[in-house]
Amino acid sequence: MTREQALEKAIEAVEYGKSRGLQVEFSAEDATRTDRPFLKRVFGEVAKAGADRIDIPDTVGYSTPEYFAEITRDAIEATKLPISVHCHNDFGLAVANSLSGIRAGAQCAHVTINGIGERAGNAALEEFVMALKCLQYDKKYETGIKSELLYETSRFVSKTVGIQVQPNKAIVGDNAFGHESGIHTHGVLSNPLTYEPISPELVGRKRWLQVGKHAGIHGMNAMLAEYGIKPTDIQSKQILDKVKNLGDQGKQVTDVELLSIASNILGEKGIKRIVQLTGFSVSTGIGTMPYAFVKLNIDGKDFIGTDYGVGPVDAALNAIQKITGQISELKIKDYGLASISGGSTALCEVTIRVEDGQGNSVSAKSIGEDIVTTSVQAVIDGINRIMLKKMLNQKKIQN
Known part of the structure; x- marks a missing residue:
């Protein structure tokens, strides 16, 4: 033409x-x-x-x-x-x-x-x-x-x-308002505009901090403070040293791991668990849709959830979300699975991120032999942390 x-x-x-x-x-x-x-x-x-x-x-x-x-x-x-x-x-x-x-x-x-x-x-x-x-x-x-x-x-x-957003995507990527570097976390805690061009709330987001090999004491202590933990200067340095050691090994340090490290150094038996897993079973097989039963005790009250899924893990997580969605609008945002040893008895590592209705998120990790049980334990750990954070924030507002 x-x-x-x-x-x-x-x-x-x-x-x-x-x-x-x-x-x-x-x-x-x-x-x-x-x-x-x-x-x-x-x-x-x-x-x-x-x-x-x-x-x-x-x-x-x-x-x-x-x-x-x-x-x-x-x-x-x-x-x-x-x-x-x-x-x-x-x-x-x-x-x-x-x-x-x-x-x-x-x-x-x-x-x-x-x-x-x-x-x-x-x-x-x-x-x-x-x-x-x-x-x-x-x-x-x-x-x-x-x-x-x-x-x-x-x-x-x-x-x-079914198309995931890349973590480093502008505005809506997971890392768009996340900070790990010690200099950055210190700066953003002092004045958010130091390392953020806009307020995350302007686009429906929440700022989040992460600890790792680049972490600093100010950012780490700010994360611990969200859970009501206030270590001394000496304890803070000890916690940070352990965090950096994990980071140097190429490991992602989740919120739950940070709290576990802090708990050990502060000599506490553990952080308060609001959610307890009191019952759990799954059924699956060829020609049947995977099904899960979950029973949780949340702050003294029992809740039961059942659901189906594309596999036993999906069914179990769906059942948990049925319960937590009723209580606190909690959702499982990300789920990752990795094998950390070989053979039929290989250990698996499950990493999850839980998010509430206000955009607050918490990461958790669990290691075990059974994929379904390990996944459920990771999710329960994450739910505990985000509900504890929410409870402490509500107390601050009331005071």
Whole structure:
């Protein structure tokens, strides 16, 4: 097809849509790799044919922000119509190109939650919205998006479509508001803006601290304080030394392990357990759906949960979530399983993260021979810690 034939087809398509009473947005496929004068000519001709708006697609994510701004201005000049931009992320520039188009005069950007899309994805709604809301521009942009619902929406979409959000993703990634480095945790505890561009609550998040080989005393003590633990300076150093030793071995130090280390050094028998596992069984087999029965004692009251799952572990965790969802809106956010020895009697290591309705999260780890039992124990440990944290926070508010 020649250029003239392509132009003729574009005009015919617009005229056909208008003849049927439709609103027509003309989208020039692969616009950013098209000869610029020809692209501008096409935009002008389809506008004359009756197009209501123009879309500029960066179909293979090939443009730079500077060039995208130039062709956006070309489209505005040639058509005097509202302009949309549709950017792909093949070179990681989808959001930058979308912002560039908007700043050059475009009125609409095509975006997707979590940046989900063909190949490397599209411009991420959450990044685009927060950039317009928070970055310094010469004018103010309003999107009408409730930013405090961004994280909840991201998690819902991720779970629904089965595509996990990478931990280091901006705005909605697990690590976006997480801190481990001693310098960073000290700074963010003194003034959050030191190492955070925005408040996590603005996007429905909570700040979290983690201990590891880069941890410092201030951050570690802040984590312990959430559980009502206040070690002396000497005890803090002893706890930190053990934490760093684990971190140097390449191990992730969970909240439960930190509390266990602190408990040993402080000479306490253990941290209060609000949740006790008092009954547990699973059934599974070929031709039957895995089923679990769980009985928990929560702060002196007995609760029973039963549920099915795709496997015995899933069934057991579903049964636990049935109970905790009624009591405290607790959810099992992440689940990881690893083998740490070989053979049929191999030990397994289960790491989980539990989250409450306010976005507070706690990690826990358990090691054992039976995958199902070990998984249940890890979850119960995590639930205990997050409920203890919540109980202490409520006491602080009351006082």
